[in-house]
Amino acid sequence: MTEVATARRSRLTPEREAELYGAVLDLLREVGYDALTMDAVATRTRSSKATLYRQWGGKAELVAKAIRCLKPGSLADFDTGSLRGDFIALVTREDDGQIEQNAALMRGLAMAMHGNPDLLRAFREFLIEPELEEFHRVLARAVDRGEVRPDNPAIGYVVHMMLGAFVTRTLIDELPPTQDFLISYVDAVILPALGVPTT
Amino acid sequence: MTEVATARRSRLTPEREAELYGAVLDLLREVGYDALTMDAVATRTRSSKATLYRQWGGKAELVAKAIRCLKPGSLADFDTGSLRGDFIALVTREDDGQIEQNAALMRGLAMAMHGNPDLLRAFREFLIEPELEEFHRVLARAVDRGEVRPDNPAIGYVVHMMLGAFVTRTLIDELPPTQDFLISYVDAVILPALGVPTT
Structure with a gap:
């Protein structure tokens, strides 16, 4: 599993991205959209919230792109x-x-x-x-x-x-x-x- | 407007029924399904809860039939x-x-x-x-x-x-x-x- 070091890079590797999306989908299934927090995503994926916001702007975009990754x-x-x-x-x-x-x-x-x-x-x-x-x-x-x-x-x-x-x-x-x-x-x-x- | 007396009859007139459905639809638009109570329907339509339950069994059936009445x-x-x-x-x-x-x-x-x-x-x-x-x-x-x-x-x-x-x-x-x-x-x-x- 890749670590914080990877997440700090300005571009994530496709593997790391897929791993993050997988974690977002798991969390979505567990708690639903409204209860899903960027903090929970950061903890689950061992990345910083700053990275998440830099890469995806916010929860809505992160979730939409994670869903896109399902197909x-x-x-x-x-x-x-x-x-x-x-x-x-x-x-x-x-x-x-x-x-x-x-x-x-x-x-x-x-x-x-x-x-x-x-x-x-x-x-x-x-x-x-x-x-x-x-x-x-x-x-x-x-x-x-x-x-x-x-x-x-x-x-x-x-x-x-x-x-x-x-x-x-x-x-x-x-x-x-x-x-x-x-x-x-x-x-x-x-x-x-x-x-x-x-x- | 018909009153409690009408609602007590075992069969409602079509007019009274339409009036009741109209009130249910108004309440649905105002507060949504989850917040809609049989008490509120009874108050709004000046009928007894017993009448509502006798005629419709419960909230779900009352709402479905009110929607049907829309068409x-x-x-x-x-x-x-x-x-x-x-x-x-x-x-x-x-x-x-x-x-x-x-x-x-x-x-x-x-x-x-x-x-x-x-x-x-x-x-x-x-x-x-x-x-x-x-x-x-x-x-x-x-x-x-x-x-x-x-x-x-x-x-x-x-x-x-x-x-x-x-x-x-x-x-x-x-x-x-x-x-x-x-x-x-x-x-x-x-x-x-x-x-x-x-x-």
Whole structure:
């Protein structure tokens, strides 16, 4: 495990960064966003609060970036050669256990966002905006390949469809959003709305 | 205004019921679910707590039914002769001001559900289940008319699509789910997924 010396450097190593994010996620699961303090993060990761504030500005940004770190690989890296392939790669990034665990974490944070505008802002800036941009790149490739017409109005709603499936699965069906459900949703809703044949 | 005498009857008149639900919604907007007490509802509506408990069992059921009362008319009543017509009637039931006001109320209740399993249960029983059934009837009519193929897999996801659009609009776009947005979503996503031409 790296020590205080590493944290003092102006740039953290990717390993040290991952370790810090891991600790933040552990603390989030243990106490929730509102009770999470920079002091607790500093103690748990054996770093100084000054380092944490210098690197992340504050709790909201640190938490948003830790959540971003949960998603292995960038969506834009999934260049499978077909839109369906890219979407399937996307929704199978995490196994069902991870999906359920992270969905619980996200529900907790969605609650916290209600009373913390800075958390909502950090989520928009460090999670939603980058995700939207990556979706746009994936869709631009599909348009370039001729899979999707450039004027298809569903292009602007792909993230609504994807995130909406995620959010509503538990509420409507009392079931977690598993890989099977998400793949089935891609095939039944997202690809048909985009005019892409699914077989 | 009706008085205690009315509330003592074993069945409330529809007017009295609407009045009670209105008071519950006012209180919900003022203090939120967690701080709402049956005592406050009884005082505000000049009824006895015994009446409230006899009629609604408890706070969760009373609140879920008050929310149900917000939606004017039953979805199944919108028999316009086409699926698009039915959906448009559905998403224009409330004007933009009402949609935004109710979306804020629903966000507050979604937060409360997190820590109140009885509220979640009441929502499922008195709001989500009836809504699902009404959607099924609307879709069954579309299948009967030959607008939608009976084996279209998107049939099972119509409520996910609709509710997902509602929930994700503010998060993704920082905009309220207006009538224009919802109509555009119906045309861009829901009807194409169901294989219904939109022009």
